[in-house]
Amino acid sequence: MDLLDAYLPHVIGGVTYGLLLFTVASGLTLAFGVADVLNLAHGTVFMVGGYAAYLVTDGSWWGLVLAALAGTAAGAVFGGALSGAIMPLAGRGHMMQALLTFGVSMVVGNLLVQVFGSAELRPDLPDVLEQPVVFLGHNYPAYHLLFIGAAGLLAAAGWLVVTRSRVGALVRAMVDDQDMVAALGVNPKLVLAGVLAVAGALAGLAGALGAPILGPSLHAANTVLLQSLVIVVVGGLGSIGGAFVAALLVGQVHTLGVALAPEWSPYLLFAAMAVALLVRRPPQLLVGGRTT
Amino acid sequence: MTDLLTITGLRRDFGSLRAVDGFDLTLAEGDRHALIGCNGAGKSTVLHMVAGAVRPTGGRIAFAGTDVTRKPAHRRSRLGIARTFQTPAPLDSFTCLENLTLAARPHDATSRWRPSRRRAALAERATAQLAALNLADRADTPASALSHGQRRLLEIAMALMAGPRLLLLDEPAAGLTDADMARLLECLGSLPAELTVLLVEHHQDVVTAIADTVTVLHNGRTLTSGTPAEIAADPQVAEVYLGTAA
Amino acid sequence: MTRLLLDTRVWTALAVAALAALPFAVDAYTLSSLSGIISLGLLAVSVAVLTGTAGLPSLGQVAPYAFGMYTTVVLIRAGVTEAPVLLLASGAAAAVFCAVIGPAVVRTRGVVFLMLTLAVGELTAQAAQQWKAVSGGTDGSGRLDPTVPFWGLEPLVDEPAVYWYCLAVAVVVTALAGWAARSTPGSLVRGVRDNEARMRADGHRVGAYLLGVFVFAGMIAGIGGSLLVTSQRMVFPSDVSFSISALVLMAVVIGGAASLGGALVGAGAVILLRDWTAAYLPGQGPLVLGALFIAAVYLMPGGLAGVLERIGLRRRKEAT
Structure with missing residues (x-):
């Protein structure tokens, strides 16, 4: 029992980080599953959300709410703009999308660093949230626990939308059969813009709300992107439910890895991904998902 | 039977x-x-x-x-x-003849330690198969340039190369x-x-x-x-x- | 006469001759940069082999490159500096690495393959930084002894000598890759690229072919890594960072994915641009590179090779 107790903070930390990753990765899953877009600028959108939070928070609760809204809005705008950039590449394959979005991430990422500097910029949180809170015998920053609650609610709401609403049904139909949706008369440009805007909004929101946990930086953008990609692959390309389970797994592996064996933590993730790919054929966990 | x-x-x-x-x-x-x-x-x-x-x-x-x-x-x-x-x-980037020789490879009994003999044997069988399907004049045409009907015939020829x-x-x-x-x-x-x-x-x-x-x-x-x-x-x-x- | 002018092999021979003559025309510093470019050029060839011949666009060839690089580092530190040993061991180490991760990686296609190789590339970059015992961390490997081209010969210390060595190795390896691409193994792999299901239905062991090309490409990258150590005599984790992967992929895109020569030219162009930016627009490197990526994607669908085809200077070899 003592062993479990010693690891509890890491496990909770893993859940926090996992939920953060899920918010980001769900956007990537959506973009890939619905619009067949591989977006390597997704980590940069996370950065944008983080900087938005830094600019808007002022220590008040209202500032925090505004920060969430600002991050979401900035992410949505960025995402929509990306769709415009990707549209001319239709039919040229994923590598071109990858190169283009990677180029965008380099340009925007470095512009952001030039504007904001490379020091870590923490958002200004209400004092209450900076206090440690005792939970099951350990201290946690209050914000982390709030974040778990908020992200958990968001995930639940998202689940309901995807599985119960008409929009959700349309989304799932598109993941299964993109051509069919085209035949339904829906404008593909609008779909692309809409999907990337939503994906961007999710990443921006994660960046804004997650900034106290993982502040905006090029390194953070990179890490978040890479881990989101692992989540999308392991969770089943296009499966939101799968991404949720995968995100929690990746969050745990990363946090425990950093705590227990820092030199090996990068490989743990890759090994987990390789095992997942080898064990399942085709990759599908919970809801839908596409095979390549 | x-x-x-x-x-x-x-x-x-x-x-x-x-x-x-x-x-x-x-x-x-x-x-x-x-x-x-x-x-x-x-x-x-x-x-x-x-x-x-x-x-x-x-x-x-x-x-x-x-x-x-x-x-x-x-x-x-x-x-x-x-x-x-x-x-x-x-296979679109190959000629008809090459398509057939590729299809025949896994089934060819000629020793792989004699590459030129193997190539000759495969080419001979492929040419014969093409002739049987009236595609002999298309031997050096890339498969991508064929009509739909010709592609269909070529594919049947590929399947037959295995001697199934x-x-x-x-x-x-x-x-x-x-x-x-x-x-x-x-x-x-x-x-x-x-x-x-x-x-x-x-x-x-x-x-x-x-x-x-x-x-x-x-x-x-x-x-x-x-x-x-x-x-x-x-x-x-x-x-x-x-x-x-x- | 026009036939002669349009033959790729004539141009290739002329290019190699021109490159070999460079030490008489440029200074030592430029030569040193060029040797580094040749090393990256081999990395680009490795990417081109996978992307062009097999249709597997890889963002992670920097991993076998790193394996080759650090194998040479370890050997030189242990006192082994003879080129044949260094090249063989580096190529082998990289090949073994690819043989180990290959079975998992090569099962995937398209986006999943891209993402997996991206992860491999990134993880290698992180590993290089963390494994201080081998890489020295951000401080680098420290100054290393020069390479000896063959037992009994003088070590390669002068820039021209180092350059010729790198050029010779690169030419031989690229020629080997080109020969393999044109002969049976290349056809088998291109067949898989064209239509995997048809190949399986004909009885081909597709997985084995792809693993083979993956290992072969890894070996090429590993040898490229060894060349970097010989030319710079000091290597850093940043030499195998993810942006190197991306740079090299860019080079291949610029050169035209299926063209090995194009990959080398593209590598040269991209590195020269990067160094020019570092000299005249310090700190803006990533910005310029990112802009270059964006421009190249929009403006050059077939890369340089595509441009040359359109002008008619290059035989259209096959559909990419």
């Missing part, structure tokens, strides 16, 4: 959809059998399971005494099962012009007598010309079987097709 292909209790589920629900079929050497049915009846799925492209959810497929139910496609090919695809799938015992044809007449159709029928008519053929087809002319027996599939199960004439006259079949010309 020993049975070549024995399918028992074949089943395939896609999530909650049961595409094939207990299918049985036995074919002997030299049999020519057609699977017909409406779209969604399960006939293509059956073919894909025999070819090794789709894993059965249940049931058993035996070929020449070997259980091939779970064997991958390339192993089945080496055992003697060849197939064509619904959309002709030759069982040939699976997936809607060979799909998308063909009248002229192409005539050439296809000529090609299918000249197949070796001991080659067993299982084809999925919508086109009545091809079925009547090629098949000795026909199985009608409906909702994943066999509705009825018989000669093409019997099936054409069967009122139950006409009803199931709902107006498709019998």
Whole structure:
């Protein structure tokens, strides 16, 4: 029992980080599953959300709410703009999308660093949230626990939308059969813009709300992107439910890895991904998902 | 005559959809059998399971005494099962001759330690096969430059290069012009007598010309079987097709 | 005469001759940069082999490159400096690495393959930084002894000598890759790229072919890594960072994915641009590179090779 107790903070930390990753990765899953877009600028959108939070928070609760809204809005705008950039590449394959979005991430990422500097910029949180809170015998920053609650609610709401609403049904139909949706008369440009805007909004929101946990930086953008990609692959390309389970797994592996064996933590993730790919054929966990 | 292909209790589920629900079929050497049915009846799925492209959810497929139910496609090919695809799938960046030599490689008995002799043997067989299908003048044309009908014939030639015992044809007449159709029928008519053929087809002319027996599939199960004439006259079949010309 | 002008092999021979003559025309510093470019050029060839011949666009070839690089580092530190040993061991180490991760990686296609190789590339970059015992961390490997081209010969210390060595190795390896691409193994792999299902239906062991090309490409990258150590005599984790992967992929895109020569030219162009930016627009490197990526994607669908085809200077070899 003592062993479990010693690891509890890491496990909770893993859940926090996992939920953060899920918010980001769900956007990537959506973009890939619905619009067949591989977006390597997704980590940069996370950065944008983080900087938005830094600019808007002022220590008040209202500032925090505004920060969430600002991050979401900035992410949505960025995402929509990306769709415009990707549209001319239709039919040229994923590598071109990858190169283009990677180029965008380099340009925007470095512009952001030039504007904001490379020091870590923490958002200004209400004092209450900076206090440690005792939970099951350990201290946690209050914000982390709030974040778990908020992200958990968001995930639940998202689940309901995807599985119960008409929009959700349309989304799932598109993941299964993109051509069919085209035949339904829906404008593909609008779909692309809409999907990337939503994906961007999710990443921006994660960046804004997650900034106290993982502040905006090029390194953070990179890490978040890479881990989101692992989540999308392991969770089943296009499966939101799968991404949720995968995100929690990746969050745990990363946090425990950093705590227990820092030199090996990068490989743990890759090994987990390789095992997942080898064990399942085709990759599908919970809801839908596409095979390549 | 020993049975070549024995399918028992074949089943395939896609999530909650049961595409094939207990299918049985036995074919002997030299049999020519057609699977017909409406779209969604399960006939293509059956073919894909025999070819090794789709894993059965249940049931058993035996070929020449070997259980091939779970064997991958390339192993089945080496055992003697060849197939064509619904959309002709030759290799676009290669010429017709190269397509055939590539298709023949895994089956060629010439020693691989004598590359030039191997190449010559393969080229000779490929040229002969092309001539048999009236494609000799296209030997050096890239497959991408062929018409749809020619691509269909090329693919059949590729399948035949393996010297198969069982040939699976997936809607060979799909998308063909009248002229192409005539050439296809000529090609299918000249197949070796001991080659067993299982084809999925919508086109009545091809079925009547090629098949000795026909199985009608409906909702994943066999509705009825018989000669093409019997099936054409069967009122139950006409009803199931709902107006498709019998 | 026009036939001669349009023959790729004539141009290739002329290019190699020109490159070999460079030490008489440029200074030592430029030569040193060029040797580094040649090393990256081999990395680009490795990417081109996978992307062009096999249709597997890889963002992670920097991993076998790193394996080759650090194998040479370890050997030189242990006192082994003879080129044949270094090249063989580096190529082998990289090949073994690819043989180990290959079975998992090569099962995937398209986007999943891209993402997996991206992860491999990134993880290698992180590993290089963390495994201080071998890489020295951000401080680098420290100054290393020069390479000896063959037992009994003088070590390669002069820039021209180092350059010729790198050029010779690169030419031989690229020629080997080109020969393999044109002969049976290349046809088999290109067949898989064209239509994998048809190849399987014909009885080909597709997985084995792809694993083979993956290992072969890894070996090429590993040898490239060894060349970097010989030319710079000091290597840093930043030499195998993810942006190197991306740079090299960019080079291949610029050169035209299926063209090995194009990959080398593209590598040269991209590195020169990067160094020019570092000299005249310090700190803006990533910005310029990112802009270059974006421009190249929009403006050059077939890369340089595509441009040359359109002008008619290059035989259209096959559909990419």
